[in-house]
Amino acid sequence: MSMIRNKMPALWQAKWIDPELPHDKDARQPASVLRRLFTAEKTENAVLYITGHGLYEARLNGRRVGNFVLAPGTGDYAKRLTVQAYEVSGLLKEGENELTVTLGDGWYRGSVGIDGLRNYYGDDLALLCQLEADGRPVLCSDETWQASQSGPTRENDLQQGEAYDARREEIADWHGVTLRDFGFMNLAPTESVPVVENERFPGRIFTAPNGETVIDFGQNLAGYTELRVTAKAGQKITLWHGETLDENGNFTQANFDPGERNKSGIPQKLEYVCKDGLNVWKPSFAVFGFRYAKIETDIDLADAAFTAIAVYSEMPQTGFFACGNADVNRLFQNSLWSMRSNFCDIPTDCPTRERAGWTGDAGVFTPTAVYLADCLPVLRKWLGECRLAQKEDGLVQNIAPVNNSGSMISNLLQGSAGWGDACILVPWALYEAYGDRTILEENYDMMCRWLDHCEKRARKTRPHNLLNPYHKYLVDEGFHFGEWCQPDVDNGAAMKKNMMLGAPEVATAYFFRSASLLAQIAEILEKPEDAKRFAEIAENAKKAYRHACTKNGEIRSDRQCEYVRPIAFGLLDGSEVRKAADALNGLVVKNGYHLNTGFLSTPDLCRVLAENGHADTAYRLLLQTGCPSWLYAVKKGATTVWETWDGIRADGTVHDSLNHYSYGAVTGWLFGGVCGISLKAGKLTVKPQPGRELGFAKARWESPVGTIRSEWEYRDDKLIFDISVPVPALIELPDGTCREVKEGTYHDEILL
Numbered sequence: 090m091s092m093i094r095n096k097m098p099a100l101w102q103a104k105w106i107d108p109e110l111p112h113d114k115d116a117r118q119p120a121s122v123l124r125r126l127f128t129a130e131k132t133e134n135a136v137l138y139i140t141g142h143g144l145y146e147a148r149l150n151g152r153r154v155g156n157f158v159l160a161p162g163t164g165d166y167a168k169r170l171t172v173q174a175y176e177v178s179g180l181l182k183e184g185e186n187e188l189t190v191t192l193g194d195g196w197y198r199g200s201v202g203i204d205g206l207r208n209y210y211g212d213d214l215a216l217l218c219q220l221e222a223d224g225r226p227v228l229c230s231d232e233t234w235q236a237s238q239s240g241p242t243r244e245n246d247l248q249q250g251e252a253y254d255a256r257r258e259e260i261a262d263w264h265g266v267t268l269r270d271f272g273f274m275n276l277a278p279t280e281s282v283p284v285v286e287n288e289r290f291p292g293r294i295f296t297a298p299n300g301e302t303v304i305d306f307g308q309n310l311a312g313y314t315e316l317r318v319t320a321k322a323g324q325k326i327t328l329w330h331g332e333t334l335d336e337n338g339n340f341t342q343a344n345f346d347p348g349e350r351n352k353s354g355i356p357q358k359l360e361y362v363c364k365d366g367l368n369v370w371k372p373s374f375a376v377f378g379f380r381y382a383k384i385e386t387d388i389d390l391a392d393a394a395f396t397a398i399a400v401y402s403e404m405p406q407t408g409f410f411a412c413g414n415a416d417v418n419r420l421f422q423n424s425l426w427s428m429r430s431n432f433c434d435i436p437t438d439c440p441t442r443e444r445a446g447w448t449g450d451a452g453v454f455t456p457t458a459v460y461l462a463d464c465l466p467v468l469r470k471w472l473g474e475c476r477l478a479q480k481e482d483g484l485v486q487n488i489a490p491v492n493n494s495g496s497m498i499s500n501l502l503q504g505s506a507g508w509g510d511a512c513i514l515v516p517w518a519l520y521e522a523y524g525d526r527t528i529l530e531e532n533y534d535m536m537c538r539w540l541d542h543c544e545k546r547a548r549k550t551r552p553h554n555l556l557n558p559y560h561k562y563l564v565d566e567g568f569h570f571g572e573w574c575q576p577d578v579d580n581g582a583a584m585k586k587n588m589m590l591g592a593p594e595v596a597t598a599y600f601f602r603s604a605s606l607l608a609q610i611a612e613i614l615e616k617p618e619d620a621k622r623f624a625e626i627a628e629n630a631k632k633a634y635r636h637a638c639t640k641n642g643e644i645r646s647d648r649q650c651e652y653v654r655p656i657a658f659g660l661l662d663g664s665e666v667r668k669a670a671d672a673l674n675g676l677v678v679k680n681g682y683h684l685n686t687g688f689l690s691t692p693d694l695c696r697v698l699a700e701n702g703h704a705d706t707a708y709r710l711l712l713q714t715g716c717p718s719w720l721y722a723v724k725k726g727a728t729t730v731w732e733t734w735d736g737i738r739a740d741g742t743v744h745d746s747l748n749h750y751s752y753g754a755v756t757g758w759l760f761g762g763v764c765g766i767s768l769k770a771g772k773l774t775v776k777p778q779p780g781r782e783l784g785f786a787k788a789r790w791e792s793p794v795g796t797i798r799s800e801w802e803y804r805d806d807k808l809i810f811d812i813s814v815p816v817p818a819l820i821e822l823p824d825g826t827c828r829e830v831k832e833g834t835y836h837d838e839i840l841l
Contacts, residue, residue, distance in 0.1 A: 092155050096174040097278045098138050103219040103229035106266040108192060108236030114212040117194075120242035120374065121214050122260060124189045125234045132222045135178040137188075139218040140170055140276065142211060144195035146373050147218070149180040149188050157283035158400055159247075159376060162434040163196045164470075165490040166210045168477045171279045172217075181222070188228060190216055193245040193374030200248040202492030203443045205355075209492060215269055217276075235263040245374035248444070250358035255368055256322055281470035282403040284434050286312070292382070292395035297339045302384040304328075306397035309380040309729040309748055311430035311440035313359075315371035317394040320363035326386035328395075330357035330379035332441065332748065336741025340383040344736070344743045345441055355441060363388070376400055378430060378440030378748050380728065401429045402467045407791040408460040410759050413784025416723045417711065417759075423723065424753030425461055427730040428454070431750050432464060435471040435490075439732065439746035445488045446471060449570070450751050452511030453692050457757030458750075459522035460766075460790055468515060469528060475512050476535045483542030485509035485535070504542070505570045506596035507689045512539050513603045517610065523793045524771040529610050536607055537619070543600050544626060547633075551591055559633035562626070564600045565591030572650045575687035576717040576734055594638045594651060595689065601630035602658045634660055644669050649676050650690040656701065657693040670701030682709045683717055692754035699762050699778050707762070708780040711755070719755055764788035764799040765821075773818035777801050779808060798834075803841075810837040 108121035129135075137154060139147055140161045147154040155175045162171060192214045193199075201209050220228040237260050244252040292304035292314075304314075309332055318326065335341040345355045357377040361370055382395065410421045431437045436454075438447045451471065458464045471489065478489040484504040493499040516532045519525075546567045550560040557563055569592040571583055604627035611620035634655070635642060642665040644652055652673035655661050661669055677684070677698070686694050695707040714720045717734030725737045732749035760766050763786050765777035777799055779786070785802035795815025802809050812820055813834040821827045824839050 091176050092157060092279065092283055093136065093174040093176060094280055095278045096136070096138075097172050097276065098219050098221065098226075099224075101219065101273050102226050103138075103217050104231045105215050105217050105269040105271045106230045106232070106234055107213055107215050107269045108266050109214055109238065110264065114208065117244050117246070119238045120240060120245050121192045121236055121238055122189060122240040123192070123216055123234050123236045123266065124187060124263070125228060126185060126187050127228045128184060129181055129186055129222060129227045131183045132181065133178050134224070135176070135181045135220065135222045137175045137177045137218060137220045138172055139175070139190070139216075140172045141190075141192055141217060142166070142213055142215040142271075143197045144193045144374050145190050145216065147188065147190045149177055150182060150186055152180050154180065155283065156285050158286060158373070159195065159284050159434070161279075162281070162284065163490065164435075164474055165477045166197060166275070168275055169277050169473070170275050172276050173279050173283075177220070188218075188220065190218065191240065191242065191373065192216060193242065195247060195374060199246040201444070202488070203445050204492075204494045205248065206492065206494060213269070215271060232266065232268055234266050236266050237263045242374070245372075247375055248355050248357070249375075250356055250360070250377075251372040251375040252360040253370060253372070254362040255364040255370065256362060258364070281434070281466045284400060285403045286398050286400055287429070288399040290397040290399070292397060294384075294390060294393075294395070297334070298337055299339045301340055302390070303340045304382045304384065304395050306380055306382075307728070308397070308399075308426065309378070309430070309727075310397060310399045310426060311376060311378050311433060311748070312398045312400040313372050313376055314382055315369070315396045315398055316361060317367070317369050317396075318363065318388055318390070319367050319392060320365075320388045322363060322365045324363045324386070324388050326361050326363070326384065326388055328359040329383040329385075330359075330377040331381050331383070332379055333737065333743050334381065335743060340381055341743060344745055344747060357441070371398065376433065376440070378746075399429060400433065402432045402434055404432060404462040404464050404467060406462050408462070408760060409789040410756070410764070410787070412763070412786040414712065414782070416714070416720045417783065419723045420719055420753075421756055421759060423727055423730050424457070424750065424756040426728060427748055427750035427753050428458060428461055428464075430729060430748050432462075432467050434467070435474060436467065438751075439749050441748065442746055445492060446474065446490060447488055447508070448475065448485065448511040449487070449505070449508035449573075449688065450749070452507065452514045453689060454750050454754050455515045455518040457692070457754045459518060460757060460760045465519055465523055465528075468519060469531075472512070472515060472528075472532055476532065479512075479535055479538060482545075483538035485512045485539050485542075502568045505568055506564065506592065506599040508570065509539055510599045510603045512536055513606050513610075517606050520613075521769045526613055529614060533610065533614060536603075536610065540603055540607055540623065540626070543603065547597075547600060547630075554593065554637065557633060557636050559629055559636055562597070562600070562629040562633040563593055563637055564596035565593040567591075567596070569596050570688070571595050572648075572687035572689050574733065575648070575650065576683075576685045578687070594634075595654070597630055597634040597637065598654050598658055598660060601627050601634060601660060604630055605659070631660055644672065647676065649673060649680075649684060649694065650686045652676070653686060653690040653693050653697050656697045657690070667701060670697065670703060674698060674703040674706050677706055677710065681715070682706070682713055683715065684710055685717070688751060691752060692757065695755060695758045696762050699758075704778050704780065707758075708782050712782055719752065759786070760788050760790060764801070766790055766797050766799050768792055768794065768797070771816070773797065773814060773816055774821065775799050775812050775814065775818055776821040777810065777823070779803070779823060806841050808839040808841055810839075811835070812837075
């Protein structure tokens with residue numbers, strides 16, 4: 090029953106069929122069940138090709154086809170709807186067979202995106218499937234199928250939840266289907282991996298201070314709850330899912346508040362009506378972000394069991410880290426769980442409020458993601474969505490696939506620096522980790538068009554910057570979020586300022602960064618003329634930046650980000666780098682060893698400090714427990730990374746998402762800095778940066794070139810290293826020892 094990638098029928102003989110009778114398009118409908126009896130011969134080569142408008146769950150002779158939940162996945166369905174191919178020989182039998190398919194609303198017509206819009210792609214449900222045996226169709230979706238809306242799934246929505254009546258599992262009333270002419274032009278084979286069920290967490294039932302019955306699953310995750318209860322027919326149980334408890338220890342969904350943009354709210358609710366006896370059930374067409382669930386029922390729960398099932402794309406963990414500090418170990422796990430929670434077919438910002446494929450989040454996190462899990466298929470698919478969402482003028486939209494209201498405001502607030510640049514940053518990070526230039530080739534046109542857009546935007550200069558001799562390469566026009574989410578900075582006020590005056594420091598730095606990377610990419614793809622042009626753009630953007638944002642290479646700012654960015658991107662030269670790093674260090678010390686960087690530069694903060702003589706400060710930042718810091722959330726009991734540094738404030742009040750992976754990008758420094766593992770397109774360097782504060786650290790990366798291990802430990806008066814490399818590598822140790830080695834394991838000791 091495995092899914093086969095990159096396969097579609099040679100010829101579609103199936104037809105699109107709509108299972109629903111005329112109904113109010115604005116009212117939520119039950120899931121539709123379709124069925125067809127057919128005869129077949131036994132074969133070892135049976136493949137079911139299937140897709141739909143909405144989500145589908147297929148069963149052949151009562152057994153589930155494949156393990157892809159929430160199939161066919163998400164995307165801009167109008168432009169690209171993926172078809173899954175399943176090997177089903179083991180389910181097919183000689184003689185009469187039955188295929189049943191249940192269709193739910195899903196991303197197609199359910200609540201989606203930051204606006205919670207319904208019917209975004211259409212108001213219908215539809216099925217297209219073709220079962221082939223030995224290459225010959227034996228069953229196709231057509232007008233001979235039957236359908237029903239009398240089945241047990243009475244309501245379903247990815248965000249809102251699902252209502253199920255187990256008394257209706259035996260369906261008696263069936264009707265015909267309607268043929269629809271949706272065509273085949275937008276169909277494409279599946280190239281990515283399926284979304285599947287993963288870890289299971291048994292729940293602990295307790296009574297909250299306000300008397301409510303609540304389940305604690307112990308881990309914030311994206312997925313759903315499986316219930317197991319014994320009851321009488323007609324008894325009902327309702328589960329409300331949330332990420333945390335409030336300041337009084339009671340269940341809350343206060344941090345889901347989507348405001349005016351999503352007036353339907355986000356209840357994350359399951360309603361289940363029991364049949365007599367044992368009831369075991371989990372939803373098929375909803376997925377939530379949660380750690381807790383509130384129970385409403387009159388059922389005796391003495392023998393009941395509730396299990397949270399984590400649901401995310403099939404991507405094995407590849408990065409493993411441990412050290413002598415339990416809080417840092419928890420931070421690593423939190424970063425991993427936020428990645429898992431938000432890699433559901435595409436990378437999203439959070440699994441609750443927005444569930445949107447924000448480009449900026451992926452841009453800052455991908456260099457870390459490649460350590461943690463085999464995420465190439467997921468990010469490759471998402472980059473395809475970025476290409477589909479790109480405007481004719483080259484603008485890369487802030488979210489892909491696009492799922493907003495299309496209002497004037499949402500159309501104007503697009504193409505932010507650091508967000509749109511993800512179209513270059515993400516493929517580059519994937520290329521460096523996996524060493525496959527295919528990812529660069531696939532996205533090269535998108536990258537070039539984006540840089541052209543940035544170049545045209547730079548030519549439009551605000552009057553107060555016209556004295557800059559390189560103003561044609563200064564990006565101070567267009568919409569930009571800027572650094573975004575800096576502690577002690579009002580986001581709304583900062584965004585208004587950016588709209589009035591531009592954000593030249595951020596935008597020009599990213600113009601340089603993207604141009605310089607694209608010059609390297611063009612060289613790799615053997616496009617020398619492009620490489621020369623992009624290098625010239627980068628050089629001029631650097632001059633524009635230095636003139637506008639430095640005084641002869643000297644930075645004068647009270648914001649840490651304005652030092653991190655130029656150092657990390659290479660906008661400073663020679664001694665300027667060390668001088669800026671020293672100034673950055675001074676700001677951090679002055680701020681009580683707290684960061685005040687925002688969304689874009691936080692991932693580079695520790696690395697920039699450690700690589701420029703201030704590893705001690707980098708470690709103090711890592712181990713800081715006061716807010717803002719990475720370990721503040723850990724000390725508050727977090728099991729994932731939060732959207733904001735103070736997602737749960739000191740007084741216990743909660744706000745915003747508690748499951749955003751972006752700030753978890755510091756985990757990349759645990760691999761690339763603390764343990765020093767750096768793989769750049771097949772070239773391996775191991776350069777650990779030990780810190781006595783941790784006692785020991787060990788990292789293992791099941792990398793594309795093989796297993797890499799880097800371990801160090803302070804023991805008495807020695808610093809001990811054990812390093813294992815699967816390919817020739819360069820090993821650099823803190824005492825200055827530097828040597829090229831072959832594949833193997835190496836042990837070193839430094840006297841302290």
